[in-house]
Amino acid sequence: MATSRNDSLMKMEDSKEQISQTDWDTEQRKPEKKRSGVLNVVVSGLALFSDGYNAQIIGYMEPLFSVLYMDGMSSTIKSRLSNSYLIGEIFGMLFFGVLIDRIGRRTGIIAATAFLILGVVLATASHGKSQLGMFWMMIVARGIAGFGAGGEYPVCATSATEAADETIDLRKRRGFLVALTTDFAIDLGFVAAGLIALIVLACYSQQDSEGVWRVTFGLGIVLPISICFFRVRMVNSTQYQKHAIKSQYPYGLVLRRYWKPMLGTSMAWFCYDFVTYPFGLFSSTIIEQLNPNNTTFQNIGYGTVINCFYLPGCLIGGILMDRIGRKQNMTLGFMLWGIWGFILGAALHPIQSVFPLFIVMYGIFQALGEMGPGVSTFLCASESFPTPLRGHFLGFAAAVGKAGASIGTEVFTPIQNSFDTTAKGQQAVFLIGAAFTMVGGILSWFLIPDMSRELETEDSKFKAYLEENGYDISSYGEALVVNARAST
Template identity: 35%
Template sequence: MSDSFSVVENTATVPSTEAKSHETVIPTIRSDLEDVTKSRWGRVWPVIACGAGLFSDGYLNNIIGSVNTILRTLYPIAYINSPAVKNVPSIAFAGTVVGQLLFGFVSDHYSRKWSLMASTLILIVFAALSAGSYGANGTPSGLFTALTAYRFFLGVGIGGEYPAGSVAAAESTGALRKGHRNRWFVMFTNVQINLGFVLAAFVPMVVVLIFTESHLRAAWRVMLGIGVIPPLSLLYLRLKFQEPEEFTRERMHKYPVWLIIKFYWRRLSVVSLIWFIYDFSIYAFGIYSAAWLKIVLSDSAPLWKSFGWNTVLNLFYIPGALLGAFVSDWIGPRYALALGVFLQGVVGFIMAGCYQYLATAKNVGAFVIVYGIFLSLGELGPGDNIGLIASKTSATAVRGQYYGIAAAIGKVGAFVGTYVFPIIQARAPNPVRAGQDPFFVASSMSVVSAFIALFLLPFIGQDTITIEDARFRRYLEKHGYDTSTMGSKPKQEQQQLEQIQTMKSNSQSDCQC
């Protein structure tokens, strides 16, 4: 693959009204990033290596919901009456925000590859430490403090997967065939998160059946310890990974911060707001779904049955995510997001209205199906597309930081949601309203999110990354920035090397004479 591409200003007829409204002058790109000489595996494996680490996000974030349920059972007084009951399931989100901002900066300024390696190692170390958490003198309070601390640093590693992994995955899709790029990105980012969700629901059921409820102290540690396996399995692939072509070509060495802010602040605000709304609902629902099912099933139901129904519930993430991967290529990420989140809001209102009939032990199957459809539509819409949109609506030079900020604001939404949902339920006048109110809130926000996406997000096509890089370069040049300094080997450095080589060849010729 060559490092060069050309941009030709084209004022000819624009294929779509949407694209025409987005830019009055559309650059026609002749890009040779699509490397047809490589095998399919050769073109796809970099996307896998970069994006599949988000499986750890899905597993490690969702498994804590079941661990939280077990800790409530083991320590009904010490745990429930301590700050840990809120901190343990939520603190990883705070670490994730730190990781997203930190690794967003590092991945742009230094390296996509080594940012990925660092986040992978952090995940391995702190997933293991979380499983082996032990308090001072063996006290429960010490255990809760240790687990909270390890979960925070685990969150930093999870956060690193977003700006380093997803961004590099998006850039690596440039080598894939047009019309298939969005689906491959989604398959190895959001679908991986959802597979992690499903495994995080299935593992507790199996582990509790194996250990029985008499050995829950060992069970929750095994659940957390399994989280070491996914990042460990990616180490080799990531070690072989090379920096994406776009990154080596477009990276900056000096950042005109004010110019960048003026160029992207509106777009970043829209993407961040949509991500905040989505994570506010989806992570809170994910963490507390096991507890809600236990309420629906009644207190007499065994713990493994609650986890089993939670597994069925989480399986609904998968069809929505898989279908959404193709819909994103067919109609574009913006329309796919708006469609999915609007339908999710409609189903949420229906579920809230029928909650008193659904939330009974005899109707648990209906509860799971309707709730599952609600979750599935969320994956078809923002779940699949918000990361894709964040990856493709900024230039390569600032993509890690842009994505990291948007994802961090999303995780702030998740962090807020895990605190707000219990408050909403606690202040409800009766048990039925305690179940209804979270769905009313989430559904209202979903509908608002759909209109924001439909009217405020830009057009996103198969070549948006390359087009956006060209647009950003033109903007920088217009404002006096020297774009010849961009790239891993800036033009000035290349010219100096060429001059040195020319001088050497001339001196050798003189010697021969």
């Protein structure tokens, strides 16, 4: 009896030592996990910064093309230069959204970067036997770059969201971290595009030259190439390794469970992009209409000033997401954005008579959009779905958003031109845009769920849901598949 009791006590002590050792190992790995999570977030932010730069720089160079290549540049070519990148993004979002769930985040990251670099290089080197031929090469190249840039949306947003779930400290700040990584990074790229365009123009003594657009285009590959080393060394997140589905996806079960958040996140993103993209493009047009004697240098400068208002909006939105909640911040932002839009639309004429006042009011209008849906769309589309499907749904929502951007860009110009005067057309555009933001707020509140801040919560619920409905979860998770292959 004494011997067996001693044996039991020894086993208990050994068990305690093993548990203590496991806890100690876990504690030791926490700083490493935190560093890895922060690094992944930073790299994702740098990637989307470069995407923002490459998306915006074409808008600043198009007036230059009109001067340098009068025979080849037309309204049709101008539209195709802008739309090729946008269409490429839509396909990239859908393709890479599925890819990163199927074969891993790291593979998607490398592939998206490769397409982006290839497209930017080809666009920079665009040439042809005629001006029209050169523009067609540029259009195709911009489409390739857009495909890679579109892939960065689901790749970076999922990576940042999952990286910010590695420790409790990161999880508490995930709203702010993801806001910095996604929308803030993209908007900072917009601002950088304007600043670099101004610097390069100044280097050419503000003279219209082919070197201006080739240099500004070429600088777009510096950052993607610089972060390639870090991206190649990145590993799939802990959540992905635990919950990846390597077999056939049960899409019927998935849609039955997630149709409502899918509709909510997609339509909210549609409403956001439907308004923000046209107004972002029209800012330079409105400035030109108010000050027709401005030079290209001045118009780019004013446009860059307006883009700077995006940045504080993103920071405030990131803080609010952690304080009041994701969908709450999105709804609040949509509503404030709409109210401010109605004010601008109703009092546009007296506001425009004081040009600095208009710049500030217009900038605040843009900032409110970034504060709410601008930062919240990424995180709501990431957290509303489980890890095995995060890329699918985030890519789909982002693609629907870009479709909204394309539609908004196409319809706002005819709306503005349908009125007797430019002033009335601008007023109508503001009022219609404000109405759409209100719709976005309503959709966000009623269709987007409040989710747990811990990703594992929904992942576990989804896994249990699949098991209850007869789905084979024996190979659920990347690690299980790897172990199974190793054992055979």
